[in-house]
Amino acid sequence: MSDATTKSASATSIENKADPIRGHARVVSNEEEGPGRRLRLAVPDWPGSIPGQFVMIGAGAEAGVPRRDPLLPRPMAIYRELGSSGVRASAEGEIELLYRVVGRGTQLLSEAREGESIKVVGPLGRGFPLDRPAVASVDESGSKAILVGGGTGIASLYELARALISRGRSVVVILGGRSAGDLMGQREFEALDVQLICTTEDGSDGVHxxxxxxxxxxxxxxxxxxxxxxxxxxPMMKACAALAATNSVDCYVSLENPMACGFGVCLGCAAPRAEGGFFLVCRAGPVFLAREIDWEGLP
Ligand SMILES: Cc1cc2nc3c(=O)[nH]c(=O)nc-3n(C[C@H](O)[C@H](O)[C@H](O)COP(=O)(O)OP(=O)(O)OC[C@H]3O[C@@H](n4cnc5c(N)ncnc54)[C@H](O)[C@@H]3O)c2cc1C
Ligand code: FES
Structure with a gap:
């Protein structure tokens, strides 16, 4: 597994600080959250993660007979690490995921009950640059960080907001959804020292x-x-990237290409590079500088 975390295809990403674990997590809770669900897992030997990393999680709880449909795990961003602030060593760590039911894998995940066991591999991928942004042209301390989340993309931003606040950044969080009920995680962002702006396409909450x-x-x-x-x-990330480019500021995105393995073996997560060729999103990302991506070539 360590090969997945040591080779860099992207000049902008940071090194992982911990090797991923492959094991079984215990379901602590799995409850409705707006249009989706919030899954809390206790993970033995959880090494801690960097904001923007993800886990590959089994499609549902372990059945008495091994399930072959679906066979493959599903990638999910690590929304919150509970009781920790960054990388730590502990016998059991708790993490939370926010997800929407879109197909069979997430449907089975939604049926997992407290105390049941789910396969987990992670943390995987390269997270957001925090301490040494490779391309920043200014001293970032105190400067503004604008975090923009749409749909379940919100799940990648909570730990990032906390990490940036702890580094003295002034943080603005913009969460968007079609209507008020789509804004997952809103109450946790409200409790952070950020300027929170919510937008809804139907005007039912925040900015219309x-x-x-x-x-x-x-x-x-x-x-x-x-x-x-x-x-x-x-389309949201592409529009944000264009606005950032127009204003000559750096923009980081986290791509959510479908993944089968999560660590660079199946080649199923390829995303086109602006300079030609492809990135493997699971290994070089999922976080990239927006200008590294060929947005027209993305599916
Ligand atoms: C790094 C990463 C982090 C992610 N984090 C989250 C998260 O925090 N919360 C969350 O709800 N989802 C997240 N996703 C997306 C999630 O992995 C998919 O929704 C999930 O795999 C769908 O599995 P399924 O079996 O339910 O659906 P499937 O039966 O596999 O597919 C159902 C439908 O959803 C489409 N679909 C499947 N995967 C994706 C995808 N990645 N992007 C767009 N459409 C897709 C399929 O084309 C199909 O139309 C993340 C994906 C990546 C790569
Ligand atoms: S998901 Fe298999 S190579 Fe990226």
């Missing part, structure tokens, strides 16, 4: 419209150096 409206306002407000971090549907 898309996340790009407050993002454009934030980028043109004249404050010194900002960085944008955008996670959500591809």
């Amino acid at each position: 419209g898309l996340v790009t409206t407050p993002l454009a306002d934030g980028l043109t407000s004249g404050e010194r150096g900002a960085t944008v971090y955008a996670v959500g549907p591809t």
Whole structure:
């Protein structure tokens, strides 16, 4: 497994700080959360993760007879690490995932009950740059970080917000959904020391419209150096990347290409590079500088 975490295809990503574990997590709770669900897992020997990393999780709880349909695990962002702030050593760590039921794997996941066991591999991938951004042209301390989340992309941003706050960054969080009920995790972001802006397409909560409206306002407000971090549907990330480029600020995105293995073996998660060729999202990402991606070539 360590091979997946030591080779870099992306100049902008940071090294993982811990080797992933492969094991069985215990379901602590699995409850409805707006349009999706919140799954809390106790993971033996959990090594801690970096904001933006993910786990490959079994499609549902372990059955008495090994399940072959679906056979493959599903990638999920690590939404929260409970009782920790960053990398730590502990016998059992608790993590939370936020997910929506879209197909058979997430349907089976939604049926997992407290005390049942689910296969987990992780943390995987390269997270957001925190301590040594490779391309920042300004001293980032105190400068504005604008985090933009749409749909379940919100799940990649909570630990990032906490990490940036602890590094002295001024953090703006923009969460978007179709309507008020789509805004997962809102109460936890409200409790953070961030400026929280919610947008809904039907105007049922916060700003009426898309996340790009407050993002454009934030980028043109004249404050010194900002960085944008955008996670959500591809058209949303593409629009955020374009706004960031227009305003000459860095934009990091986290791609959610479908994955089969999660560590660079199946080649199923390839994303086109702006300079030609492909990235394996699971290994070089999922976090990338937006300008590294050929957005027109993404599925
Ligand atoms: C790094 C990463 C992090 C992710 N984090 C989260 C998360 O925090 N919460 C969450 O709800 N989901 C997340 N996803 C997406 C999640 O993995 C898929 O929704 C899940 O695998 C679908 O499995 P399924 O068996 O339910 O659906 P399937 O039966 O496999 O597919 C059902 C439908 O969803 C589509 N689909 C499947 N996977 C994706 C995908 N990755 N992107 C877009 N469409 C897809 C299929 O084309 C199909 O139309 C993440 C994906 C990646 C790569
Ligand atoms: S998911 Fe298998 S190579 Fe990326």
